[in-house]
Amino acid sequence: xTNLDNFAIPMTxxxxxxxxxSVHHNIERMKATDPDAMDEDDLADMYTDQxxxxxxxxxxxxxxxxQYGTRPKLA
Numbered sequence: 001x002t003n004l005d006n007f008a009i010p011m012t013x014x015x016x017x018x019x020x021x022s023v024h025h026n027i028e029r030m031k032a033t034d035p036d037a038m039d040e041d042d043l044a045d046m047y048t049d050q051x052x053x054x055x056x057x058x059x060x061x062x063x064x065x066x067q068y069g070t071r072p073k074l075a
Contacts, residue, residue: 016064017072023057024074 030050035043065071 013068016060020057020060020064020072021074023053023060027053027057 027050030046030053033046038046061071
C-alpha cells in the first residue's frame with residue numbers, strides 16, 4: 001500500500017459503494033441492538049467492533065470522496 005491518496009484495492013465505484021453500504025448497515029444494526037438483551041462481555045465486544053467499523057467507514061468515505069469527488073449517499 002504505497003499510495004494512501006486513493007483505494008489500495010482496485011474495484012469499480014459500484015463495488016466500493018456496496019462495501020460502504022454494508023459497513024454502514026452493520027453499524028446501524030449495532031446501534032439498534034438493545035443493550036439490556038446482551039451479556040456485558042458481548043456488549044463490550046460489540047461496542048469495540050462498532051467503533052472499529054465507524055473508523056473504517058470514515059476512512060472509506062474520505063478515500064471515496066478523494067477518488068471520485070463525492071461521497072455515496074447512505075440509506
